[in-house]
Amino acid sequence: MTKKTGSLRRLLRFLRPHLRPNRGLVVGGFAAMFIEVAVRVIEPWPLKFVIDAVVAPGAAADSGIVVLLAVCAVAVLAAAGIRALAAYFMTVCFALAGTRTMNTVRGRVYAHALRLSLRFHNGSRAGDLINRLVSDVGKMRDVAVTAAMPLIGNCVTLVAMFTVMMFLDWRLGLVILAAFPIFLLFSHVSSRRVTRAARVQRAREGDLAGAASESFSAMKLVQAYTLEPVLESDFASSNSKELREGVRATRLAAGLERTTDVLVGVATGAVLLIGGMSVVRGHLTPGELVVFVQYLKGAFKPMRDLAKYTGRIAKALASGERVLALLEERPEVTDGTQDLGRPSGRVSFRGVAASYDDETVALENVELDVLAGERVALVGHSGSGKSTLASLVLRLQDPSEGVVEIDGRDIRDCTLSSVRAATSIVLQxxxxxxxxxxxxxxxxxxxxxxxxxxxxxxxxxxxxxxxxxxxxxxxxxxxxxxxxxxxxxxxxxxxxxxxxxARIVILDEPTSGLDATSAGTVTDALDRLTAGKTTLIVTHDLEDALSCDRIVVLERGRIVEQGTPEELLGRDASRLSILNRSADRAAAGGPR
Incomplete structure (x- = not known):
């Protein structure tokens, strides 16, 4: 099994359950498609009767000929009308089914991405995720509506017409049949190359979206440091790489399309030659030869369409692989089954260890009890594990060792919604x-x-x-x-x-970067927020720390000191030397 075939099967297996709610539209689309196929099979026959009647020896414009011509004209008109109506309903049904299915897929992808762990999001580019959600799903939808479903109808038409052609003249049928293995060989080789190029192109487009998203979200920094020329140069380089892959995919698809045209021309010439000989020998009537040529055009339409849409189908397949890769990412934080309810707010860390990644340790053997309603400051140098400790309470990540408890219950056993409903957070x-x-x-x-x-x-x-x-x-x-x-x-x-x-409040550097007046107003609001609540404050601010019931000092992921502000100041004030921002403000004469 080739990688392309395997990817296609995976994609079809994934899409099948999402199509089920729209099976009424799908069935209606296929019913309209079969009607349209039947009419396309019948449509050339009035022309056959007209040609045979007109070119027959001794044919004259008598009443019989006139009636035949009139009936055939009405039949052609009726067939065209029925086929147009059936094609309309087929297109609408398939379009609605495809659009609704892909909208459901997009909603599922978005919901899944929202629930992936912070570690995944920290290692991913937001622009690339948005590209998968919007552009990749959009390409899958467009191809499903404009190429894949119509191709199914064309293939059904091919089988029906080929059956009739074998009945008319099996020798001509074999001539047409011989063209298909050649086409399949060319298509197999070319489509694999197109798919590889499309896969690389979609990855390049994701990189472009990521780079653009990063630039736009940091516009103040970009303009302040005059980074526009640097970013323009980087974007132009990435853009050129994406262009090269896009041109390569287009060139390969165009080559397959032109090869198909030549193959169709060769088969048509062979049919005219052999079919003309059959007419001369009396094995076929002129009208049957015309029907055969008409069928030939219809039979080769799937080949032309497949060649025409190879590039788009390849891009859709590459987009599908990117969407499936995202959906296959598993959240590190899994949901529990118990409802935490409304806790009193006691938080305990029992032998807790955590890491930023597989190698970098953030916390190691942390033992800490925070009483209900207690206000605790977490202080330490940057990277000492303060924010990681706070994030464990929210289950933004889980400890690699040990247990985090709220009211004595392991929060991994509780539902994420109930744990997070028990907590509020104000970030820096x-x-x-x-x-x-x-x-x-x-x-x-x-x-x-x-x-x-x-x-x-x-x-x-x-x-x-x-x-x-x-x-x-x-x-x-x-x-x-x-x-x-x-x-x-x-x-x-x-x-x-x-x-x-919420009963538990987490404050992560809530006054950092604010001027003295704003910090004073925010601090007053924070005091009202945390009154009577269990509060963890991640801070470098001395005054914030001194306002707490207890200060916990962390270094390199370990708790090295804890106690009331008075105890720490009397025992080892050097531990609090990093808490100097409020002192700096006071020295500058600024109020709090």
Whole structure:
């Protein structure tokens, strides 16, 4: 089995269950297709009767001839109308079935990608994933509608017409039959080359999309460092490579198409030669020869179409391989079966180890108990494992060793939705989506009413600046919230967390990068968010750490010190030397 055949079978197996909900449309399309095939088989016969009647010895324009001509004319018109109507319904049914199926596939691919682990997303380019989701699925849909399903109809036509041709003159039928092995040989060799080129081209297109996505998402940095010429040069180089592969695929497909035309011409010439001899010898009538030539054109149409669509089918197959490769990625974090419910908020780490990848250790033998309602600061140098420790509570990743518990229950046994419903998070760089301020707050709890959203906005001091926006909470913010300041984005993120009303709150450098005034406003909102909640604060800020009930110091993935702020300051203040940002602000005279 060739790689192409194996890929095609895998793709068909994958698509089959997605086609089942549309089987009514598929059956209707095939019914219309068989009607259209039957009419195409019958359509040349009126012409046969006319030619035989007109060229017959002693033929005259008597009433019988006139009636025959009239009947044949009406038959041709009726056949054309029925065939057009059947072809219309066939196209519509197949198009609807193909489009709905591929839309379902696209939804499944998107849902699957959303659930893949952070490690996968951290190692993937967002632009390439978007290319698979939009472009690759789109190519599969277009080819299924415009090429694959019509080709099935053409193949059915080929079998029907070839059967009639063998009945008319088996010698001419064998002439046509001899052309197919030659075509299949050329097609097999060429299509493998086209598929390889298309596979490389689709990968190049994914790289292009990834590079463009990275550039556009970092536009401030690009323009600030005048990186436009460098990125333009890199993009032009990648673009040229994609162009070369595209031209190669097109050239190979065009060569197969022209070879097919020559093969069809040779077969047609042979049929005219042998068929003409048969007419002269009386084995065929002139009308039957015309029918044979008409069938010949119809019989070779699948070959022409296959040659014509080889490039597009190859690209669709390459796109299918990319989509299947994404769907075959398995999430590292698997769902549990138990409902965590609404916990009191006690979090425990028992002998926990974790890693960034297979080689880099992030945490090692961590033992930590966080009491319900306790506020704990996680401090340490960058890379010491603070954020990894916090991410384990959310099950953004699972420990490689040990257990993370909430209220004494291993969170791996609980459903992801219930674990994450018990937690809220505010990140260093708040992520906002294109939409209104109200929409972004409501993402904390999608079922919340406008009144609850407005309440959360008040508590997080969002209302204070929203009143100055053109449409208040209904003001549309740009993608990633770039139309707002950093402090405003943080307050929206805090409102979102407040609306979630989770028992466990994770703050990952929530005031980092903010000016003193914004940091003071955000800190007030954070205090309201975390009141009475179990809180883990990842921070380099001395004042944030000193406001906690306990400080946990990590170095190289291990807990090296923990205690109340007073205990650590009295025992070994050097451990807190990295917590200096608030001190710097104080020295500069800035308020908190």
């Amino acid at each position: 760089e708040s992520v906002l989506f294109a939409g209104t301020v109200r929409d972004n707050i409501r993402m904390g709890r999608p079922t919340a009413t406008d009144e609850h959203v407005a309440w959360a906005a008040d508590v997080a001091d969002v209302t204070e600046f929203a009143e100055r926006l053109p449409d208040g909470l209904d003001t549309v913010v740009g993608e990633r919230g770039d139309t707002l300041s950093g402090g405003q984005r943080q307050r929206i993120a805090i409102a979102r967390a407040i609306l979630r009303d």
